[in-house]
Amino acid sequence: MARLNPLCAAALIGAMPLVASCAPAGSADAGAAALTPKQSRTLDKYLAGKVAGEPVRCLPHYASADTIRVSDDILLYRQGSRIVYRNDLKGRCPGLARDSDIMVVRQFGTQTCSGDFFHLVDRGSGIRGPTCVFGDFIPYRKPAGDEG
Template sequence: MRVPIIAAMLALAGCAASSEMQASQRAEARNDLATALGDRVPGAPRDCISISDSDGPQIIDDRTILYKPVGRTLWRNDLGSSCPGLRPYTTLIVEVHGSQLCRNDRFRVLDPGSSIPGAYCMFGRFTPYEKAK
């Protein structure tokens, strides 16, 4: 009788540790987003951005990607749904058609040290954030 109870207690402890880790990751993502956006103010979302206007992506969490500005505008992309494996320090393999990156363009995630990309994910709308004048 004691073995099943101990096993159940260990399983619950693992769930608690996992939920604490997820809460910590969410808090870190919120902090990273707040730091990156700073005092910038959002504008009207757009369907496409020019690839040349960005210095590459910063992955915040499994639903949020920032494209750092070359100029004044930082672009925030909120995916329509979470993207499995998308987290900071992963690489995006983006299918680009032309000189713009657009809503519903597909990308895949590549984990560090891996050579097999994950499932396809799609970009959402791009919201510009500019420094207040």
């Protein structure tokens, strides 16, 4: 059996906390980060009393004007008081939840679609951050006859 060089062993042991910190927090969805209590309250605030519909691939520009950042992998687009679109990004977008960076969306045409990407730009320095990818848009609507 081959022996591990003591220097390599020390480097591996020292790197273990870094590797472990890359693992996602516990969640029902594999690979998704768990929401903080504040993020859960935000999600509940905008989706409470609404019913999820069939996912749509694209949103017209006018429907994506009111953006709410829930977490590093969830965005909401509010269209009036009756419809909110939830977008679970295709992977995490580190720093999105801070809500301090500017979202620069690359749009091709008159819609924002699943698979389109955006990146974050630091408001103070102008340094470009991560590139992130939209998922499908799930509409949440108030049920018919619900005036609340």
